[in-house]
Amino acid sequence: MGKPTGFMEYKREKTKEQPPLERISSWNEYATRLSDESLQRQGARCMDCGTPFCHMGVEIRGAAAGCPIQNVIPEWNDLVYRGKWKEALDRLHMTNNFPEFTGRVCPAPCEGSCTLGISDPAVAIKSIERSIIDKGFENNWIVPRIPQTRTGKRVAIVGSGPAGLAAADQLNQLGHSVTIYERADRPGGLLMYGIPNMKLEKDVIERRVNLLRQEGIDFILNTEIGKDITADELKAQYDAVILCIGAQKQRVLHLEGSEAEGIHLAMDYLTGVTQSLLDSNFEDKKAIDVAGKDVIVIGGGDTGADCVATAIRQKARSVYQFGKHPQLPKTRQEDRPWPQDPNVYKLDYAYEEVEAAKGRDPREYCIQTKKIVADKNGRVKELHTIQMEKILGDDGFYFFKELPGTEKVWPIQYVFVAIGFEGVEKSLPEQFGVKLVNNRIQASIKDFETNVPGVFTAGDARRGQSLVVWAIKEGRAVAASVDEFLMTTVKA
Known part of the structure; x- marks a missing residue:
């Protein structure tokens, strides 16, 4: 992948940033893109390392090692090096629903596991990822994907953070009708209100949410389960419910x-x-x-x-x-x-x-x-x-x-x-009757279903406070389980 001798010829370049004394007078994002030429050089540094640990996606001693969503990093590094940006975008979207989020706020465990990082500064994976998705939006390569058929199955997702959004995206593309309930006045969960604007400008979130709306996902905001609609009403109206409520009880x-x-x-x-x-x-x-x-x-x-x-x-x-x-x-x-x-x-x-x-x-x-x-x-x-x-x-x-x-x-x-955070806020899980273990909603990673049939959970609510990229992984995984449940268990 990349240029065979690129890691020897080119040094790692840091993402451009506004000087600190300038950027503290602004609430805008402080990081900007490298030039296309610089990014191609960074892509060229990706080694043909045989076993690319950058996308192994495991936990070692409680910390992520490699990309949890198994981004095929060497492939899109190589495509960027060759100037094939649109093809790189296709490869990136194959595993990551929202690279515009992870490319800005992920701590990049992929770079910590980069083979080149054993002896030299790692490949600038995060910078390349963000640039691919930003270029995709700039060139209008990213357009609404409208499902051609609908299954007639309805899914409610409680919480519009990265886990909920990823689950919604996957299920919608499979033809199910998805409604996201969010108690705040804007969607995005901690992406919207927990991460400051200078790290993640909110029009980046709104751009993706608008795209999801165009693709058929409904968002119901300012709505709290138990206050504006009961858990029983939600279960009665939908074939499945996914709780992606995060772990927002602060210590x-x-x-x-x-x-x-x-x-x-x-x-x-x-x-x-x-x-x-x-x-x-x-x-x-x-x-x-x-x-x-x-x-x-x-x-x-x-x-x-x-x-x-x-x-x-x-x-x-x-x-x-x-x-x-x-x-x-x-x-x-x-x-x-x-x-x-x-x-x-x-x-x-x-x-x-x-x-x-x-x-x-x-x-x-x-x-x-x-x-x-x-x-x-x-x-x-x-x-x-x-x-x-x-x-x-x-x-x-x-x-x-x-x-x-x-x-x-x-x-x-x-x-x-x-x-830190203690875990989930207990009132909503109690309304659904789902079990809690160590202040997290109990559900196996195999199927993500709780003790209540048809009620699933994913993200921080299940695993505890974690990274955005783990939330996306769990959102994609719970969507696969819910799809199987809908198509094999729920009667038409």
């Missing part, structure tokens, strides 16, 4: 003072900002605004990083992000051998922006919040912390030891809590 702080005003869950902050941006370009004043304030984000993951990037765009006076783990190593370690994800230190977009604006990386490592102090009006004013050391115990497990003398008081006006 909360259990600390002294955590009830103080000014402490918010990260997703509430991100959702409010995006909604205000889309509704009125912030003129409605409904979003939390941290301009001129001191902000601390508790939680070291991607959601926390998105809060950091949002706060710096709102012109926060200071921004810090607290994580309990040590800084990651800068090179792959022996306990993370290829083809596992290398799990190394990166200066991601948000941190690069704060470093440019404030002269430092906003991350604080191995830090534990001990308590929160409010002023006389009940508003947060201080956050008390202590440093920790991560130690390997005699039993082979790590534990954290507090370091006396490292206590610190941080003046603060806003705290955003980004410490």
Whole structure:
């Protein structure tokens, strides 16, 4: 695949990005495409490696290794190298319903498993993927695919995130009539409100949703199951129901003072900002605004990083992000051998922006919040912390030891809590009578059917908080199971 000697002739080129100090004054996407010539060179770097681990799509020690949806990466790399962009698009769509999403927000486990990455920087797979789909839309190669026949079977999908959208797309193309129910005012789930605009502009989502509408999928918005329509009504009206409700129950702080005003869950902050941006370009004043304030984000993951990037765009006076783990190593370690994800230190977009604006990386490592102090009006004013050391115990497990003398008081006006998600919100599963295990809807990966006949589930609701690409994989898989159920079990 690619040019036989390309990996020796060409170096990896990074996707073009606006300079950090320029982009923090905008809510637009900060990354742009490389030129076609550059992308062809990047495609040429794809080796004829015999066994392309980039698309093996497995989990090793809980992390994705290779592409979970088994994108045939070497094939479309080769087609891009040869300038056959339309053919590359066909290959890409063969496995991925929404490459315009994954090409922007996926952490690219495929690159972590790239064979070239053993000794050199990996092939720029993610950049090539995004460019293929963007070029497809620009050249009007992507047009509505209207199913020629209909089966007469009806499917309701609850939730319009990537799992729900992928399932809907697959089932619709098989001729079933699909209706998606979404409680928010816009479709897309966390794609719409959980990922900031600067990573994924919302017209990208709207463009795909409009295409799905043209292809025959119905979207019913502002509709909450149990409030606007009951679970029993839904089951009575449809031949099958798929619950793609995500794992949106956020973890909360259990600390002294955590009830103080000014402490918010990260997703509430991100959702409010995006909604205000889309509704009125912030003129409605409904979003939390941290301009001129001191902000601390508790939680070291991607959601926390998105809060950091949002706060710096709102012109926060200071921004810090607290994580309990040590800084990651800068090179792959022996306990993370290829083809596992290398799990190394990166200066991601948000941190690069704060470093440019404030002269430092906003991350604080191995830090534990001990308590929160409010002023006389009940508003947060201080956050008390202590440093920790991560130690390997005699039993082979790590534990954290507090370091006396490292206590610190941080003046603060806003705290955003980004410490992960517990699982599904229980009210909807309870209405359907489906079983929960570890705060997830119980269903096997074999057929995705719950304990309630005709009710299926997929995505984060089944597997727990995960990547967009895993949600797409599950959406495609549950669609295949539902199709078999409809055509073999449900009577005409």
